[in-house]
Amino acid sequence: MTTHIDKILFNARLRDATAPEGMREGDAIAISGGVILAVGSGEDILKLRSSRTEVFDLDGAYLMPGLVDGHAHPVSGSDLQVGVDMTGARTAEEMLARLRAEAQRTPPGQWVMGYSQDPIAYADIPHIADAIEEAVGGRPALVHVFDYHGVAVSRTALAMAGVTGPRSFIGASVIVCDADGKPTGVLLEPEAIALVKSLIPVPSFAERAASLRATLNRMAAHGLTGIHVMDANTRSLELYAALEAEADLPLRLHVAPWVNPGATQSDIDEVLAQQSLHGRHWRVCAAKFFIDGTIDGGTGWLHEPDRFGEGLSALWTDPTTYHYAARFFAERGVQTITHAIGDKAVRYVLDTLKEVPEDVRRAARHRVEHIETLPDEDIGRFAAEGIVPSMQPSHAVRYTRADHSDNWSSRLGTERANRAWRSRDIADTGAPVVMGSDWPIAPFDPRDILVCARFRRLAEQTEAAAIQPAQALTGVEALAGLTSVAAHAVHEEAISGALTPGMRADLTAMSVDPITASADALTSARFIFTMMDGRVTHSAL
Structure with a gap:
């Protein structure tokens, strides 16, 4: 019985960190059933096509195993990036100016929010809560530090949460206070942050699912075919299942639920039980x-x-x-x-x-x-x-x-x-x-x-x-970290991370050589094509 070739990609330059110097011979790949069937010259591979085969001319693009982000938080990232982007605000003046502008844009009765704040901006301000309070006109406000392990909040936000001094937590969370025990407005780590964060209205499940779908599609458009997902909190697994019930996910998700400080045996047993959970393109595995x-x-x-x-x-x-x-x-x-x-x-x-x-x-x-x-x-x-x-x-x-x-x-x-x-x-x-x-x-x-x-x-x-x-x-090592090593880390090196027959057809094509291109060329490179499981998830052809 002849194997049907679903898709052929040709006129490509093949880059594979598992090949000598990262260069694999050939310029074409044949795909069947979501798996690479053959790799070789375009002349030979094109002979395998039938009338039902989809053929993609990559026009000299650099084709590599699908890129995988080895550490990301797609659900919490979609949830947390709310309000004004504080990236680059490294002084108090810039931080507070952005908050003033955001307060003017934010409807009355709603929290003023920001994210990606560099803490050096308020390092020398004894009580950042008061400075934020003035900037937002006495409204509740919360700004996430760029590492999301801390927040700076307004004095009104502290009052609403009943935060008037230091507290003890199960983990090493901290309400930062001055020498007199007065909170400065900085809260560190999850338990402390939750005192204020729990007061902020959250989007509906449907709104979160739509936001997550948009995030995953943007990731696919940036060449990603998979993520090592470093959380499963806030109903993440339900979101993945809900999205897959609507349509296939554009990325493979390898999920690791949290075991938080102070976890009880019941908490530990729950995470252990989750290890068997999976969908078509997501699975709990750590x-x-x-x-x-x-x-x-x-x-x-x-x-x-x-x-x-x-x-x-x-x-x-x-x-x-x-x-x-x-x-x-x-x-x-x-x-x-x-x-x-x-x-x-x-x-x-x-x-x-x-x-x-x-x-x-x-x-x-x-x-x-x-x-x-x-x-x-x-x-x-x-x-x-x-x-x-x-x-x-x-x-x-x-x-x-x-x-x-x-x-x-x-x-x-x-x-x-x-x-x-x-x-x-x-x-x-x-x-x-x-x-x-x-x-x-x-x-x-x-x-x-x-x-x-x-x-x-x-x-x-x-x-x-x-x-x-x-x-x-080196260029080969960096590419390996996003392909073959990422596959090894989730025990999938036998089925992904290389451009060889039998591997999954998870593929990324970009306009420049990922191994040798200059920093300028890489930064301005275009993602030409992304494929996951033999299915096109992004194309700029």
Whole structure:
């Protein structure tokens, strides 16, 4: 019986991080039933077509395995980006000016909202709540910090939430207060943020589903065919199922529900039970933990305190409870994915996982996310112990400065800031590095990730010094982090991440070479074509 060829893509230049120097021979691919059937010359592949075969001339575009964001939050990102975009507001004057304008646009009775705020803008303001209060005319207001681990709110918002002083939380959340115990307007980490956030009206389920569908379609238009989804909270799984009931998803979603600080055995058992849940193009396949918060908020867990004397605690106020929960999943063969930013946090996770029997540990491919500052003695542990490092080069480039004038670097000091985002050092030990955006913290555009990974600066930053340029990855390594390594991290390297027969027809085509193009060329590149499961999800042909 002759296999029917559904689609043929030809006149392409094939780029594959698993091929020598990232270049695969041939210029055409035949697809059948959502799987690559053959790779070769256009002359040979076109002979396989029938009258029912769809043929796509890529006109010399660069075709690669479908790009996968190794760390993103599509649901919460769609929910959180409400109000005014505060990106680039690095002074109090700019922050407050944007809030004044947003207050004028916001109907009476509604909250004034913002997102992606750099905390350096209000670092020297003792009571940002009062400054926001004046800017918005006495209305309730909330602004998310760019890392979404903190918010700055108005005095009215604090009063509505009954926040009048410090409180204790199960996790290491903080109501930041002055020496007299008066809240400054800064709330750090989920439990504290929820005191105010819970008062804000939320969109309906249908509105959230529509917003999520739009987000996923934008991601497909930017060349993405999959996401490692780092949460399943706020009815995420129901949203995926609802969208699939309407039409196929445009991306594959590999989902890791949260196990939050203070999780009870019932909470842990619930996440374990979720591991069997799936749809056509989404599946639960891991458990997500937070062992610490962020450097910018003073909640990253460090061996030595930052310049404000902060950073000495885990988010799990008793870290042994994290130790128990992580090992609970690890010993049952479930992949754990732990947010660990500070040097002590990373070491604690590595030490916890090292206690798991080696064959069980290596089989699960446990992951550590972010790894923002790391001493020399821990660099080789990922490769040696079979732990997958997952990093976001856009964070280093977008939120730090080479002269250490940024909030992140100034908190840590020169020594620790100089050992930041050590992707080159980790890769040199043989550990495969997953690349991601952590959207909405940084853009999900994979061009941004490729540029930041290779050049350690943004294309438009022609006058700015690169951020730790010695940590740059090669073009092949950066592409691998979004393709073959991303597939390995979710145990799918046998069926995705390469341009070879038998692999899924998840494909991305762009106008420039993802391996050799300059920063300027990558930034301005066009996404020509995106395909997931043999189905076209974006085309600019």
